[in-house]
Amino acid sequence: MIHARGLVKRFGELVAVDGIDLDVKQGEAFGFLGPNGAGKSSTMRMIGCVSPVSEGTLRILGQDPAEHGPQIRARLGVVPQQDTLDFELTVRENVLIYGRYFGLSRRELKPRIDELLDFVQLTERAGDKVEPLSGGMKRRLTIARSLVNDPDLLLLDEPTTGLDPQARHVVWDRLFRLKQQGKTFVVTTHYMDEAEQLCDRLVVMDHGAIVAEGSPWQLIQRYSTREVVEVRFEDERPQNGVFEGAAERIEELPDRVLLYTRDGDATASAIAERGLPPHSTLIRRSTLEDVFLHLTGRTLVD
Amino acid sequence: MESVLQPLRAYEHWLAQYKRVWRGTIGTSLVNPILYVTALGVGLGTIVDQTQNAPAGVPYLDYVAPGLLAAAAMQTASIESSWPVMGAIKWTRVYYAMIATPLNERDVFVGHQLFVITRIFTSAAAYLVVITAFGAVSSWWGILTVPAAVLIGTAFSTPLAALAAAIEDERTFVTIFRFLIVPMFLFSGTFFPVSQLPLAFELAAYVTPIWHGVELCRMLTLGTVEVGPALGHTAYLLGWTLVGFELARRSYRRRLLG
Numbered sequence: 001m002i003h004a005r006g007l008v009k010r011f012g013e014l015v016a017v018d019g020i021d022l023d024v025k026q027g028e029a030f031g032f033l034g035p036n037g038a039g040k041s042s043t044m045r046m047i048g049c050v051s052p053v054s055e056g057t058l059r060i061l062g063q064d065p066a067e068h069g070p071q072i073r074a075r076l077g078v079v080p081q082q083d084t085l086d087f088e089l090t091v092r093e094n095v096l097i098y099g100r101y102f103g104l105s106r107r108e109l110k111p112r113i114d115e116l117l118d119f120v121q122l123t124e125r126a127g128d129k130v131e132p133l134s135g136g137m138k139r140r141l142t143i144a145r146s147l148v149n150d151p152d153l154l155l156l157d158e159p160t161t162g163l164d165p166q167a168r169h170v171v172w173d174r175l176f177r178l179k180q181q182g183k184t185f186v187v188t189t190h191y192m193d194e195a196e197q198l199c200d201r202l203v204v205m206d207h208g209a210i211v212a213e214g215s216p217w218q219l220i221q222r223y224s225t226r227e228v229v230e231v232r233f234e235d236e237r238p239q240n241g242v243f244e245g246a247a248e249r250i251e252e253l254p255d256r257v258l259l260y261t262r263d264g265d266a267t268a269s270a271i272a273e274r275g276l277p278p279h280s281t282l283i284r285r286s287t288l289e290d291v292f293l294h295l296t297g298r299t300l301v302d
Numbered sequence: 303m304e305s306v307l308q309p310l311r312a313y314e315h316w317l318a319q320y321k322r323v324w325r326g327t328i329g330t331s332l333v334n335p336i337l338y339v340t341a342l343g344v345g346l347g348t349i350v351d352q353t354q355n356a357p358a359g360v361p362y363l364d365y366v367a368p369g370l371l372a373a374a375a376m377q378t379a380s381i382e383s384s385w386p387v388m389g390a391i392k393w394t395r396v397y398y399a400m401i402a403t404p405l406n407e408r409d410v411f412v413g414h415q416l417f418v419i420t421r422i423f424t425s426a427a428a429y430l431v432v433i434t435a436f437g438a439v440s441s442w443w444g445i446l447t448v449p450a451a452v453l454i455g456t457a458f459s460t461p462l463a464a465l466a467a468a469i470e471d472e473r474t475f476v477t478i479f480r481f482l483i484v485p486m487f488l489f490s491g492t493f494f495p496v497s498q499l500p501l502a503f504e505l506a507a508y509v510t511p512i513w514h515g516v517e518l519c520r521m522l523t524l525g526t527v528e529v530g531p532a533l534g535h536t537a538y539l540l541g542w543t544l545v546g547f548e549l550a551r552r553s554y555r556r557r558l559l560g
Contacts, residue, residue, distance in 0.1 A: 045560075050398075050401050051560055052559060070405075070406060071404070073403055074404045076402070078402040080395075080398060080402065082395060083395070084395040084402075086315070086318075086319065086396060086399075089318055089319065089322075096318075097314060097315050098403070100311050100314050100315075101311050101315075101400060101403035101404065101405050102403055102404060103308075103311065103404070
């Protein structure tokens, strides 16, 4: 569905995407994970055929965006990072007008819109203006709108950023259903749980390049350990080196120490035996967040 | 075929939005000309006519009415092509929704301009009805002031759309209205012949599209059409429209396809 080799996007001097290779197959749920400014959205815009490729090869649905932009876009469904809904129009009109952009007739759109609004649980709000809807409802409406042309490939740029936990779960539930229906989609996110929930395969991007690729599980295996022990100390911190050998990798943060280990219980008791009574100990499974922070660092990116 | 249909699909968006407010704008389109024509054509006109020194040797009402119609087209077009264009990029981001579909940046631009033209057309038609009712139209040629108004409008709306898609700060529009549109409204032959102006300003007036628009509308309502000048004015307005069109196409492309 997507094939990229040496893909580059430049804005003047700035290199936003720095030569990435990519293949997304039919039916796959593919994710771009990365901090802000990593080049995810620039890549998405190139895939969405609204941003010319600076260098390299890009084929979407087998076609070149430079020559067949409109034909490709006719088969894409796009959920942009920022809502582009028309607040003055009603929920139904938003989908209708968007469907008209694809050249669909009002007659074929009518049953389709009913179906889509039902799918995103907005049937009761069909006649309401968009403006007063909650953030989650607007997102769901954007998703319904992106499906109006029955796309072969769905592009979701940070689909749940800014939503409260309930709203996020409703969105995830809908996206999961689309995945079950065999839709191919590409998601960008900086939420690890989102990537774990939705993606079969993902790449971690940093500074415009791909720094890791695999399924969420593979990435955790490769770049982290099975478990992590997080220990906090009240006021007196143990000296450097006392954790030596207690875990495979140790990361000391200002407020706590992370011990990456295969067996969390064993590590926790080992620390206790060394006579270091921590204020609190948390043993948890390793997550994509550990992978992500390991790969892209803890420095704040603005 | 698609290149004709696609702008119409973008146009549908603007119509759907307009559907919510059209009653109000129709009211304004009728009330405004009535106020202007009453105050200037009838009120001021009575005094001007008493001087026996009215411009073009016709009642001042007949002189000023086509000027007002032309100036209104300029204003409607300028307003519709400035804030709404910037809004569709920065505030509602409607343009970005459009280009994610088979529509391209040209369709987005043309679709929006079709709506601007619709607004110019309807308000010019309302203006024509009002000035006709006041008895200020003395020839059947007057009907052509409506397409003339559309051309005046596009001579302003296409370059302004090009600008609106290129700038970041909406305060630029206030500057443009204060230092370009309002002076053009006042000093480009709408209310008095530009020959009354100091020479430098008179020459500047000939460069403005609105002077050509006013002259064109005036010869149409007075029935004093001369083919040469009429074609000249039309060509000049068309020139601004076409240059504006090309500039806007580029400016939209640069802005929307980053």
